[in-house]
Amino acid sequence: MQTFVEPDYLPALPELFLAGASVTLLMAGVFIGDRSTRLMTWLACVAMAIAFVMVLALPDERTTTFFGLFVVDGFAAFMKCLVLVGAAVTLIVGIGYVKREGMNRFEFPVLIVFATLGMLLMISANDLIALYVGLELQSLSLYIVAAFRRDSLRSTEAGLKYFVLGAISSGLLLYGCSMVYGFTGTTQFEGIAEALVTTVPGNVAAETGVLIGLVFIAAALAFKVSAVPFHMWTPDVYEGAPTPVTAFFAAAPKVAAMALLLRVFLGPFHELAGQWDQIVIFVSVASMGLGAFAAIGQKNIKRLMAYSSIGHVGYALVGLAAGTPEGIRGVIVYMAIYMVMTLGGFACILAMRQRGQMVEEISDLSGLSKTNPALALALAIFMFSMAGIPPLAGFFGKLYVFLAAVDEGLYGLAIFGVLASVVGAYYYIRIVKVMYFDQPTEGFDRPVGLELSAVLAGTGIITLFFFAYPGPILAGAEAAAAALVP
Amino acid sequence: MTDWPILSTVTFLPLVGVFFILLIRGEEKQVAANSRHLALWTSVVTFALSLVLVADFDTTTAEFQFVEFVPWLPEHNIAYHLGVDGISIFFLILTTFLIPICILASWEAIGTRVREFMIAFLVMETLIVGVFCSLDFVMFYIFFEGQLIPMFLIIGIWGGARRVYSAFKFFLYTLVGSVLFLLAILFMYLDAGTTDIPTLLVHEFAPAVQTWLWLALFASFAVKLPMWPFHTWLPDAHVEAPTAGSVILAGILLKMGGYGFLRFSLPMLPDASEFFVPFVYSLSVVAIIYTSLVALMQQDMKKLIAYSSVAHMGIVTIGIFTFTGQGIEGGIIQMLSHGIVSAALFLCVGVVYDRTHTREIADYGGLVHRMPIYAFVLMVFTLAAIGLPGTSGFVGEFMVLVGAFQSNTWVASLALTGVILGAAYMLWLYRRVIFGELTKENLKSITDLNWREVGIFAPLVSLALVLGLYPEPFLDVLHVSVENLIAQTRGAADLPVADVPERVPVPTLAALN
Numbered sequence: 001m002q003t004f005v006e007p008d009y010l011p012a013l014p015e016l017f018l019a020g021a022s023v024t025l026l027m028a029g030v031f032i033g034d035r036s037t038r039l040m041t042w043l044a045c046v047a048m049a050i051a052f053v054m055v056l057a058l059p060d061e062r063t064t065t066f067f068g069l070f071v072v073d074g075f076a077a078f079m080k081c082l083v084l085v086g087a088a089v090t091l092i093v094g095i096g097y098v099k100r101e102g103m104n105r106f107e108f109p110v111l112i113v114f115a116t117l118g119m120l121l122m123i124s125a126n127d128l129i130a131l132y133v134g135l136e137l138q139s140l141s142l143y144i145v146a147a148f149r150r151d152s153l154r155s156t157e158a159g160l161k162y163f164v165l166g167a168i169s170s171g172l173l174l175y176g177c178s179m180v181y182g183f184t185g186t187t188q189f190e191g192i193a194e195a196l197v198t199t200v201p202g203n204v205a206a207e208t209g210v211l212i213g214l215v216f217i218a219a220a221l222a223f224k225v226s227a228v229p230f231h232m233w234t235p236d237v238y239e240g241a242p243t244p245v246t247a248f249f250a251a252a253p254k255v256a257a258m259a260l261l262l263r264v265f266l267g268p269f270h271e272l273a274g275q276w277d278q279i280v281i282f283v284s285v286a287s288m289g290l291g292a293f294a295a296i297g298q299k300n301i302k303r304l305m306a307y308s309s310i311g312h313v314g315y316a317l318v319g320l321a322a323g324t325p326e327g328i329r330g331v332i333v334y335m336a337i338y339m340v341m342t343l344g345g346f347a348c349i350l351a352m353r354q355r356g357q358m359v360e361e362i363s364d365l366s367g368l369s370k371t372n373p374a375l376a377l378a379l380a381i382f383m384f385s386m387a388g389i390p391p392l393a394g395f396f397g398k399l400y401v402f403l404a405a406v407d408e409g410l411y412g413l414a415i416f417g418v419l420a421s422v423v424g425a426y427y428y429i430r431i432v433k434v435m436y437f438d439q440p441t442e443g444f445d446r447p448v449g450l451e452l453s454a455v456l457a458g459t460g461i462i463t464l465f466f467f468a469y470p471g472p473i474l475a476g477a478e479a480a481a482a483a484l485v486p
Numbered sequence: 487m488t489d490w491p492i493l494s495t496v497t498f499l500p501l502v503g504v505f506f507i508l509l510i511r512g513e514e515k516q517v518a519a520n521s522r523h524l525a526l527w528t529s530v531v532t533f534a535l536s537l538v539l540v541a542d543f544d545t546t547t548a549e550f551q552f553v554e555f556v557p558w559l560p561e562h563n564i565a566y567h568l569g570v571d572g573i574s575i576f577f578l579i580l581t582t583f584l585i586p587i588c589i590l591a592s593w594e595a596i597g598t599r600v601r602e603f604m605i606a607f608l609v610m611e612t613l614i615v616g617v618f619c620s621l622d623f624v625m626f627y628i629f630f631e632g633q634l635i636p637m638f639l640i641i642g643i644w645g646g647a648r649r650v651y652s653a654f655k656f657f658l659y660t661l662v663g664s665v666l667f668l669l670a671i672l673f674m675y676l677d678a679g680t681t682d683i684p685t686l687l688v689h690e691f692a693p694a695v696q697t698w699l700w701l702a703l704f705a706s707f708a709v710k711l712p713m714w715p716f717h718t719w720l721p722d723a724h725v726e727a728p729t730a731g732s733v734i735l736a737g738i739l740l741k742m743g744g745y746g747f748l749r750f751s752l753p754m755l756p757d758a759s760e761f762f763v764p765f766v767y768s769l770s771v772v773a774i775i776y777t778s779l780v781a782l783m784q785q786d787m788k789k790l791i792a793y794s795s796v797a798h799m800g801i802v803t804i805g806i807f808t809f810t811g812q813g814i815e816g817g818i819i820q821m822l823s824h825g826i827v828s829a830a831l832f833l834c835v836g837v838v839y840d841r842t843h844t845r846e847i848a849d850y851g852g853l854v855h856r857m858p859i860y861a862f863v864l865m866v867f868t869l870a871a872i873g874l875p876g877t878s879g880f881v882g883e884f885m886v887l888v889g890a891f892q893s894n895t896w897v898a899s900l901a902l903t904g905v906i907l908g909a910a911y912m913l914w915l916y917r918r919v920i921f922g923e924l925t926k927e928n929l930k931s932i933t934d935l936n937w938r939e940v941g942i943f944a945p946l947v948s949l950a951l952v953l954g955l956y957p958e959p960f961l962d963v964l965h966v967s968v969e970n971l972i973a974q975t976r977g978a979a980d981l982p983v984a985d986v987p988e989r990v991p992v993p994t995l996a997a998l999n
Contacts, residue, residue, distance in 0.1 A: 369602075384635055389661075390628040399624075399668075406672045414672075418665035425661055429638065429654065437642045437650050467628065470559065478561070 008065040011072040014054040014080065015120050021047035022113040029106030037098060037106045041091050044109040048088040048116065055080045062483065064126055068188050071126035074483030078332065078476050079123045079259040086252035086339050087116040089455055093347045094244025096449045101358065103148055103242060111148075112248065115141035119256035123263070128177040128187040131260065135173070135224070138253060139166050145248070146241045158240025165233045169223035176216025180268075183209040192268035214269055218279050221264065224257035227317065228286035231310045238306035243358065246302055247346030250309050251339045258316060258335050262328060265320065266484055273323055280321045285416055287314025292423035300360050301349055304427065305342070308386060311424055312338050318410075318417055319401035325485045327404035332477035334397040337466070341382050341394060344459030348379040351448040351456075359444075362431060367440025375448065376435045378460045383432050385463045387425035393466035493552050493568040496536050496582065497615045500608035503528030507605055518600035522593060525604035529586040529611060536582040536615075543575060545963050548970030550621060550684060558625075563680040567621040572967030573748055573818060576960070577741055578618045580825045583945075584737045585611045588730035590942050591833055595729055595840050596644055603644060606636040607730065614738055618745065623671045623681035630742065631664045637731070637739070645726040652719075652726035659709055659719040667706035670699045674754075686754055687974060693757045700758035703751050711743030713766075713803060714773035717796045724792035725845070729836030732788060736795050737829035741821045744802050748814070752806070753974040759807070766807045767897045773800035774904030781911045787835045787845045790915055791828060794871065797904055798824045804901055805886035809975055813889025814968050815961060820882025822960070823953060827870045827879060830946040834864050837939055838919075841932050847915065852924030857934040861920045863943045868916045870950045872909045878953035 009016060025047070029040055055077050062073040091112055098104055118138030125131035143166060147159020181187050183206040184195035200206045223230040238246045265276050291311020298304040316338070319330030352359050369376040385392035398421065405414040447453075466473075506528075507521045544551060550569030558566045570578060589607060596603045613636070616629035634657055642653035675681050678689040691699060709716045720740075724732045752759050774797045781793035798820065805817030837860060838853070839845055854861040870877035873884075883905060890898035924930065935943070953960060 389635055390632050395628070395631075399672075402669065403672050403675070406669060407676050411669075414669055415666070418669060419662070422658060422661045422665055426654070426658060429657055432638070433642060433650055433653070436639060437653070474559070474561075 007067065008063075011058060011063045011065045012070055012124070013058065014051040015117060015124070017054060018047060018051045018113060018117045018120065021050075022110055022117060025113065026107075026110045029110060032106070034105050037104050037108065038095065040106045041095055041098070041109040044113050045088045045091055047113060048084045048091075051120075052081060052084045052088075055084070060479070060483075066130075068190070069127045069130040070121075070124050071189075072124055075259070075263070075332075075480040076124045076483075078480035079255060080120050081476075082255045082336055082339060083116060083119045083123065083252045083259075086255060086343065087112060087119075087248065089343050090244060090248040090251055090346070092451045093247060093343070093350055093455050095451050097242065097244050097350055097358075100356075101149065101242065102151070103244075105148075108145065108148060111141045111145050115145070115248075116252065119252060122256050123259045125260065125263070126189050126267075128181065128189075128192075131264070132170075132173065132177065135260070136170060138256065139170065139224075142166075142249065142253065145245045146237060148245060149242050152242075154240040155242060158237045161233055161240075162237045165223070169220045169230070172216045172223075173220035176213045176218075176220065179209050179213030179216065183213070189263075189268040193270060196269070196271035211272070211275060214272055214276060215279070217264065218276060221257060221261045222283055225254055225261060225313050226306075226310055227283045227313050228290045228310060229283075231287070231290065234310060235303045235306040238309075239300055239302045239360075243302065243346065243350050243360075246305070247343065247350070250305060250342045250346065254309065254313070255335050255339055258313070258331065262320065262331060262484060266323075266328070277321060277323065280317055281410070281413060284314045284317035284321055285413065287311060287317065288417055288420040288424075289314075292420040295424070295427045298427070299362055301352075301362050301365075301431075302360055304362065304431075305345060305349070308424070308428075309338075309342065311420070312386070315398060315401055315417060315421070318405050318413060321410060321413060322401075322404035322408040323485075324404055324408060325481045326407060327401070328481040328485055329474075329477045330397075330400035330402075330404045332480050333400050333473060336473050336477065337385075337393045337397040337463075340459050340462050341385050344378065344456060344463060345382045345386070347452050347455045347459065348375060348382065351375055351444060351452055353445040354442060356445065362434055364441065365431065365434045366438040368435040368443070370440045371443030372446065372448075375444070375456070378456045380432045380435060381460050381463055383428040387428040388421050389425070391467040393463045396466060396470060491554050491568075492535065492538060493554055493570065493619050496532055496539070496578070497568070497612055497619065499532045499535065500528055500585075500611040500615075504605050504608045507601060507608075510601065518597075521601040521604045522589070525608055526586060526589050528608060529582070529589055532611065532615075533582040533586055536579055539570065539575060540579060543570075543572075543963065545572065546966060548572065548966045552619075553621070558622075562675075563682065564624050565622055565682065566625065567682060568619045569621045569684075570619050572963045572965070573971070574618045574745070575963065576818065576822055577738070577745055578615055580741070580822060581611065581614045581618065581738050583949075584733060584825070584829055587829070587833070587942050587946070588733050590938060591733065591836055592728065592730040593938060595836060599643065603640070606640050607734075610636045610640075610734060614734075614742075617742055621683045623674065623683060623686070626683070627664075627668060627671055631661075631668075633739070634660055634664075637735070640731045640734075641723060641727045644728040644731070647726070648722070649726045652722040655719045656723040659716070663706035663709035663716075666702040670702035673699060673702075683749070689754070691755060696755040696758035697761065700751060700755045700762060703746065703755070704762075707743040707746040707751070708769075709743075710746070711740055711799050711803065712796060713743075713769050713799065714776060714796060715769075717773070717777070720796060721789050721792040724795075724832075725786060725788045729832060729839065732792075732832040732836075733829040736791070736832055737825040740795060740799060741825055744799070744806065744817065744821050747803070747806050748818070748971065752809075753971055756975045759975065760809075763807050763893075766803055767894065770800040770803045770807075771897060771900045773797060773803075774901055775907070778904050778907035778911065782907065782914070784911075785846055785848065787847055787915065787919070788832065790847070790911060791831045791835065794908065794911065795824065795828050797908060798828070798871075800904065801883060801886050801901060804890050804897060805882075808886075808889035808893040809972060810889040810892055811965075811968060811972060812885045813893070814971065815964050816882050816885025816887075816889055818882075818964055818968070819878070819953070819957060819960065820886060823870065823878035823882045823950070826946055826949050826953070827867050827877075830863075830867045830943065830950070831871065833942060833946075834860070834867060837935065838932075842928055847918050849926065850919040850929065851922040851926060852920075853929065853932070854920045855924045856929065856932045859935045859940065863935070863947060864916065864920060866947050866950060868912045870954070872912050873905055876951070876954050878950045878957075880954055881957045 064071045121134030143163040149155035226234040295307035316334040319327040385394035388398045553569040556566040613633045620626040638657045777793045777796040784790035802817045805813040870879045873879035
């Protein structure tokens with residue numbers, strides 16, 4: 001009889017803490033009731049902050065625990081920090097909305113914490129099963145929050161769509177995982193990587209089988225990062241979900257899914273780089289193109305942000321297509337900057353209220369530079385930054401991924417990418433045009449709220465002055481990339 | 487030389503002004519008045535400081551001077567690296583000189599959102615000065631492309647009726663060129679391992695690569711300059727921009743294209759530059775003749791001047807690509823002269839536009855009866871634009887043509903027809919606006935230049951004449967740097983340096999008589 005060996009809990013401390021915290025919050029919420037939502041939200045943020053500190057405090061070298069299911073390294077630490085910041089900030093910007101718009105239920109922050117926990121597990125997954133469990137914990141929580149305004153038709157529709165399509169993608173993922181398991185005989189990432197070098201080559205059936213499995217896994221992950229051609233859910237879900245939830249979708253889960261994508265492609269499937277490279281290049285080109293062109297006709301700003309996020313994923317994937325440590329560094333820097341810009345952009349959208357009602361049309365922004373100059377300035381900074389105009393942060397994101405692409409000789413991809421960014425610039429500056437060149441309408445309700453102002457100021461300053469002090473993010477990303485691609 | 491970082495001071499002083507303008511509180515009128523004064527004084531002080539550069543400038547060396555070097559992204563070899571040489575210092579001074587004039591010209595013309603306008607202009611100044619003294623490619627690019635944001639806002643917020651269309655066209659056109667330029671920068675960085683411009687100037691790129699890099703750089707500079715057929719954004723942007731916006735566009739922004747060719751294309755990619763000479767010549771000749779003919783047909787004063795700018799820039803590109811001392815120096819002088827003259831012409835249009843709110847040539851006539859000073863000022867600049875000996879326009883055009891004759895007689899002859907056409911459209915414009923009977927009702931009460939406007943034009947008139955009558959001090963500063971540039975270009979392109987002809991002394995009025 002085998003004896004139970006105690007795993008080393010220490011590397012998973014942030015996750016364990018967050019799991020405990022979420023259960024505690026849930027219990028407390030049940031006893032106190034919905035009036036505790038505000039308190040719960042702040043407590044959830046505090047829990048994430050503590051988890052953040054724990055992530056930072058853990059040693060950086062690569063350690064696995066739970067019998068190889070769970071891995072902690074520099075890459076995981078950096079991505080977890082991003083996810084925790086993204087999740088906490090979206091909770092904070094949502095406070096006002098949650099209170100006003102009938103979402104005042106204590107489950108909301110608790111579900112966000114659960115989703116965040118899922119994301120942390122995804123990032124640290126070192127096994128196909130762990131990957132799946134983390135992904136599902138995240139997804140199931142997200143399905144619920146997407147439909148959180150259950151009286152709103154649009155919100156429930158968004159939740160349902162997301163659920164159905166998400167379930168399909170989970171199915172694809174499981175199918176791919178089982179193929180890979182079947183032909184390599186293991187679910188552990190190291191084992192798969194080893195099998196791809198030792199047993200699989202030369203065996204035509206196994207080669208094909210693993211390849212098909214890889215394609216299915218790639219499709220499922222592309223769905224999670226909303227890359228073309230698996231992006232269809234994005235505009236509808238972004239538009240339908242309550243705005244704080246959309247902000248959350250656009251920030252933390254994207255970063256987590258991208259981290260997972262990087263880990264899976266560069267870890268177990270590193271041997272097949274020649275195969276997945278083609279997939280990544282296609283997905284990247286298609287996402288950049290669609291993100292650039294499809295957003296032009298949008299009238300709803302949340303839909304526009306959805307297409308914009310599709311485009312941004314395309315740019316980030318340019319770095320993965322290069323596959324070098326510089327490329328991975330580019331992806332990480334891009335995702336970090338993308339998250340800051342997105343959080344800021346959604347904070348602006350959350351400030352779009354007229355006479356107590358949320359508005360979402362781009363035309364509602366008319367003349368904002370006169371009615372609310374500070375908000376207009378912030379949104380203009382984010383838009384120019386997303387368009388990649390220097391000296392704003394978005395430019396540096398693009399700089400690093402394209403640098404890696406040019407270095408690897410992917411000239412076609414780089415040229416297509418920069419030209420797509422020009423097309424994309426059109427719709428970003430169109431928003432600036434609406435705010436600055438058009439005549440004002442009635443303007444938005446004021447004040448926008450302390451939390452929103454703080455987040456707007458913070459993200460705006462980071463976006464504007466990134467160039468002056470890029471050191472910490474660049475160095476962090478470099479270390480993270482080095483941990484992933486030695 | 488002291489250790490004081492004077493280039494950084496000149497570059498970022500306008501931003502200090504922006505900071506103080508942001509602090510202004512009070513009623514709208516008060517805010518507007520204070521921002522005007524603050525912006526003016528900031529730009530005047532910046533100009534004064536930039537004159538210190540001229541005073542301390544050493545004309546005997548082609549090395550970069552006033553160099554500042556601070557590592558910025560050390561792991562990438564990207565640094566905060568500033569410096570000027572005999573070529574860039576002129577553009578720098580032109581910038582700091584024109585900005586106060588722009589601000590003065592907008593004193594009354596801009597009545598709405600004055601604070602934002604002044605901020606946009608000062609930010610522009612920082613970015614433009616940054617372009618001309620950057621010695622690092624990434625920094626250069628950031629300054630170069632960052633200008634899109636304030637310029638987009640200047641055209642779009644304070645522009646004319648079709649301002650939105652023009653602003654978008656300007657933004658997107660320029661951006662397309664710039665992003666290809668960025669890829670070229672990345673490639674050069676990966677090839678040479680640094681983005682340091684002085685290092686790249688002596689780095690040799692493989693000839694096959696040069697062609698592609700040259701085309702990518704050309705995409706950006708040809709749009710910016712603009713060269714035919716990439717010029718179509720220019721008439722739109724010029725016409726719709728507020729007067730000060732047109733001035734800065736024509737006076738400085740266009741010059742960045744020429745500066746780019748001089749600083750990067752020629753010395754860094756000499757083989758490709760040599761290879762593309764016929765291509766550049768063809769485009770330039772077409773630009774000179776075609777846009778001159780188009781200018782003849784314009785009904786709108788600003789549009790006419792905009793098209794004439796394209797023609798003048800054609801002469802500049804011919805001069806640059808002759809690879810001769812006269813040609814390149816002539817091209818630079820032509821750019822400076824155009825920076826003064828076209829800026830002044832746009833200001834002249836602005837003067838009457840402020841009074842009558844029309845730019846149609848047909849709406850004017852007989853202004854000489856009511857506005858004699860204005861008629862004189864416009865005459866000086868019309869003649870300077872034509873290139874009459876004794877004005878700045880002549881020196882540049884003449885030197886370019888001398889250079890061009892040595893390299894290709896046909897090109898020189900065809901370029902000369904442009905000079906003749908230039909005289910035709912400018913004189914015709916002058917006749918229609920200034921001479922004739924004063925019949926239009928709304929012109930009967932038009933007033934001549936006020937003191938502010940005289941103050942704007944006085945330095946411009948004197949500069950146009952000084953540059954025309956006695957260009958020697960300017961050429962002295964240029965000379966060593968241009969020779970160095972030619973040596974770099976020719977040396978690398980395996981052309982015998984002895985090919986460079988002896989420099990013909992530049993004719994001044996005295997010599998002509």
